[in-house]
Amino acid sequence: MKQLILRNIRLRKVTVIMHFVMMLLWPLTLFTIHKDSLPYYFTQVLVTFLTILSVKDSGHMFRVHSKLGKNSYYLQASLPVSKLDHLNANYITMVFFTLIGLIVLGLFKVGDDEYCVVTLLMYSSINLMSLPLAFKRYTEVKRENISYIAYIVTMNIGLNLLILTYALIKMVFLHGIEHYSYDYFINDLYFISIIVFIISLIWSLINYFIQRKKISDEHCQGVG
Numbered sequence: 001m002k003q004l005i006l007r008n009i010r011l012r013k014v015t016v017i018m019h020f021v022m023m024l025l026w027p028l029t030l031f032t033i034h035k036d037s038l039p040y041y042f043t044q045v046l047v048t049f050l051t052i053l054s055v056k057d058s059g060h061m062f063r064v065h066s067k068l069g070k071n072s073y074y075l076q077a078s079l080p081v082s083k084l085d086h087l088n089a090n091y092i093t094m095v096f097f098t099l100i101g102l103i104v105l106g107l108f109k110v111g112d113d114e115y116c117v118v119t120l121l122m123y124s125s126i127n128l129m130s131l132p133l134a135f136k137r138y139t140e141v142k143r144e145n146i147s148y149i150a151y152i153v154t155m156n157i158g159l160n161l162l163i164l165t166y167a168l169i170k171m172v173f174l175h176g177i178e179h180y181s182y183d184y185f186i187n188d189l190y191f192i193s194i195i196v197f198i199i200s201l202i203w204s205l206i207n208y209f210i211q212r213k214k215i216s217d218e219h220c221q222g223v224g
Contacts, residue, residue, distance in 0.1 A: 004089035005096075011067035012097065015057065019100045022050060026107045050108050053101075054119070055156055058126040060097040061090065061135055062148035083215045091131070091208060098127045118163075121193040125200040126155045132207035159196060166192045 167188040171180035
């Protein structure tokens with residue numbers, strides 16, 4: 001399984017290098033910088049780049065699958081490695097890339113202090129939900145009707161619309177427009193982001209154990 005994880009990481013080595021370069025550049029943001037200075041514009045470019053990267057990397061398993069190839073399942077099945085090792089390796093790979101993404105996003109506080117936690121939760125949720133939504137059968141088999149671009153665009157827009165809809169409903173029906181403050185809005189952002197994260201985590205874990213059971217059942221049938 002270790003070799004499978006290393007293989008998956010090597011397939012995304014450019015992404016790993018980019019994240020570590022961003023970590024090395026992070027100390028530049030600790031200095032007090034004038035808004036009209038060149039270093040300020042440089043850090044703004046970094047944050048903008050990181051925001052784009054966070055959207056692009058909110059579907060890690062799609063990118064690993066793309067590197068492996070469309071018919072990778074049949075190739076992987078022919079290797080002298082158990083399906084359970086493949087499953088565990090792919091889940092660990094997804095967690096690894098999500099974690100390094102979270103570290104970089106957290107360091108640069110993408111979305112400012114108030115929205116940084118929401119950004120981190122949504123980034124994690126979208127990555128977690130990619131497995132039960134697009135890789136429901138096996139982690140090497142992607143559903144044909146779900147593409148990488150469609151997934152990240154739909155999920156990033158859809159989850160933000162969900163948050164805004166929830167906040168709007170509370171503003172109109174519970175608090176009233178005149179009493180709905182900025183603090184209420186931030187609290188609603190946190191609440192719905194945490195709920196979405198918990199759902200995505202539980203859903204991803206359920207999908208893992210379903211696939212694990214499926215592999216176990218196939219093994220028992222093969223032995224029988």
